[in-house]
Amino acid sequence: MSVRVRRIYESPEPDDGLRVLVDRLWPRGVAKEAAHVDEWPKGLTPSAELRTWFHGGGSYEEFRARYEAELAAPEAAELLDGLRESVRKGPVTLLTATKTPERSHAQVLLELLGG
Template sequence: MTREPVIRLRRVYDPPDPAADGVRVLVDRLWPRGLAKAVAGVDQWPKAVTPSAELRKWFHDGGSAQEFRRRYEAELAEPGAVAELGRLPELAAAGPLTLLTSVKDPASSHAAVLAELLSG
């Protein structure tokens, strides 16, 4: 019997929760503004699974969430992203995996799309 992976979404600015976070993975392309690396408690930063700069700009310029998701999933299918993406389920299977982002609402962000894909 395999157990369901525990994948959490949190803001990187929230303090780490050692009892619940497990492995903390930053899923933003840029380091969060004003946050010291020592304070963030980030274990991994796989930039290949983050939305490209072009996709982020397109979305912030008024792109739709549905089209963003389609384009982001296409980026995740590219060879560099596939390799990095393949490591995340292994981390989730070993214990909690927390996807960190600087966006104000992680549940409505690329991190949620990534969590859904990882949850399968």
């Protein structure tokens, strides 16, 4: 079982396994063919309101709590379960455009998936 986070601007690597974009918006300057994205579950991404609040100066700890609450909603919970199943089958790489993946929704997902 292997899951990790990488920036989508980095070149794909052979050991990436399933490449999952975990951002709601497609990253600027990245061609879809070059990104090699296998899945894009937009229902797993933070809501627009939560993203705006966080980027407006909200604390990471509060963001994390609010995001985990959003992930408990039925649609998101189902998508998260599907991603857990993918992790059980092989390597998964969570892709994000954020400049600080270690303090983002991608890190929250990584930890929830056991990474």
